[in-house]
Amino acid sequence: MTAKTPPRPTDAELEILTVLWSRGPSTVREVHEIVSRRKETQYTTVLKFMQIMADKGLVRRDEKNRAHVYEASRPREWTQRQLAGDLLERGFAGSAKSLLVGALSARKASAKELVELRKFLDDYEKGIR
Amino acid sequence: MTAKTPPRPTDAELEILTVLWSRGPSTVREVHEIVSRRKETQYTTVLKFMQIMADKGLVRRDEKNRAHVYEASRPREWTQRQLAGDLLERGFAGSAKSLLVGALSARKASAKELVELRKFLDDYEKGIR
DNA sequence: ATCATACTACGAACGTTTTCGTTGTCAAGA
DNA sequence: TCTTGACAACGAAAACGTTCGTAGTATGAT
Numbered sequence: 001m002t003a004k005t006p007p008r009p010t011d012a013e014l015e016i017l018t019v020l021w022s023r024g025p026s027t028v029r030e031v032h033e034i035v036s037r038r039k040e041t042q043y044t045t046v047l048k049f050m051q052i053m054a055d056k057g058l059v060r061r062d063e064k065n066r067a068h069v070y071e072a073s074r075p076r077e078w079t080q081r082q083l084a085g086d087l088l089e090r091g092f093a094g095s096a097k098s099l100l101v102g103a104l105s106a107r108k109a110s111a112k113e114l115v116e117l118r119k120f121l122d123d124y125e126k127g128i129r
Numbered sequence: 130m131t132a133k134t135p136p137r138p139t140d141a142e143l144e145i146l147t148v149l150w151s152r153g154p155s156t157v158r159e160v161h162e163i164v165s166r167r168k169e170t171q172y173t174t175v176l177k178f179m180q181i182m183a184d185k186g187l188v189r190r191d192e193k194n195r196a197h198v199y200e201a202s203r204p205r206e207w208t209q210r211q212l213a214g215d216l217l218e219r220g221f222a223g224s225a226k227s228l229l230v231g232a233l234s235a236r237k238a239s240a241k242e243l244v245e246l247r248k249f250l251d252d253y254e255k256g257i258r
Numbered sequence: 259a260t261c262a263t264a265c266t267a268c269g270a271a272c273g274t275t276t277t278c279g280t281t282g283t284c285a286a287g288a
Numbered sequence: 289t290c291t292t293g294a295c296a297a298c299g300a301a302a303a304c305g306t307t308c309g310t311a312g313t314a315t316g317a318t
Contacts, residue, residue: 010305014219028265045307047266052305066265066314077231083220084228085235091143091212096232097245099213102206103225104253106214114254116226118247124233125243139275157295174277176296181275195284196295260318267312275304282297288290 006057006073008086012049013058015039017072017079020059025071135186135203137215141178142187144168146201146208149188154200 009017019034020026032046050070053059062069072079084099092098100117109117138146148163149155161175179199182188191198201208213228221227229246238246 011219012306018220018222042308044266044309048268048307049305051267068266077234080220080227080231081235083216084231087212087216088232088236090140091147091209093147094236096229096236096238096242097249098209099232100225100229100246101249102209102213103217103228105206106210107217107223107225108257109225109253111254111257113225114250117229117250120226120230121243121246121250124238125240128237128240141276171278173279173296177277177298178275180297192296262317263315265312265314268310270309271307273304273306275302277302278300280297280299282295284295285293287292 004057005082008082009053009058009079013053014083016046016049016053017058017076020070020072021076025062025069027067027069029067031070134211137211138182138187138208142182143212145175145178145182146187146205149199149201150205154191154198156196156198158196160199 015035015038016031019031023030023034028043028047028050031050032041032043035041035046050059050061054061054070057073059070060073062071088094088096088099092102144164144167145160148160152159152163157172157176157179160179161170161172164170164175179188179190183190183199186202188199189202191200217223217225217228221231
């Protein structure tokens with residue numbers, strides 16, 4: 001029996017994951033605090049999402065304390081890989097170039113970011129064996 | 130009053146759009162023919178989606194002939210920009226590099242594709258004024 | 259012991275997405 | 289003219305995603 005990979009997070013779930021990625025293990029209250037800055041949301045709404053995410057295997061829950069502590073069950077890079085890979089296939093016919101074109105036309109990249117991108121391409125190429 | 134931009138396409142809608150992008154204006158039957166190769170789907174399911182998409186403004190419909198002809202109402206690049214931009218912000222905190230890392234770790238790029246990517250970066254840089 | 263508070267659990271409503279069956283229409287061939 | 293096949297329209301069910309209210313429970317302060 002293989003542990004199955006968690007499904008692609010929904011929009012609301014992704015927002016919560018980003019909080020967990022940046023804060024590390026957090027309580028519902030802490031996540032709600034951050035999320036509700038952007039978007040008016042009830043505490044119990046966030047709680048419900050995090051419960052659902054625990055069911056789906058998107059997060060792990062530590063119930064030792066009264067206020068449960070949640071953490072992303074997969075590292076950020078892993079989930080980002082799923083997301084990027086999924087969109088790459090479904091919307092860009094697998095063309096990484098088209099994906100980058102789309103991204104950089106939606107959001108102008110700074111000179112610094114271009115340097116980063118080139119550097120990554122160099123490193124990536126070295127990694128190919 | 131501003132003409133509002135069509136909403137982000139759902140998964141099923143995106144699949145249909147990709148067919149329209151590659152084939153150009155097409156009938157429901159033609160789209161169904163392609164889509165049903167990947168995924169078992171009834172004709173009327175595809176029809177319904179395309180009707181919904183017409184309502185949403187995602188596609189335009191030419192009713193002159195008995196078999197209506199549909200075409201994407203926005204060019205592929207436009208929609209791809211929305212998709213990439215949306216994911217970039219929501220899942221990658223705006224970092225194009227992270228998005229590319231995700232994409233290229235999900236799907237190994239060929240040497241040729243790397244050349245394309247570098248070339249695009251060069252062109253893109255020239256375009257900044 | 260009681261009370262207020264900070265939690266979790268849960269149910270339900272509502273909207274959206276996906277799916278398909280049924281019905282009605284038109285056009286071409288018998 | 290009648291039938292058949294190919295099509296659009298529509299309704300509705302089922303699944304999913306989002307949102308929040310209410311109820312229950314544990315903890316610490318009075």
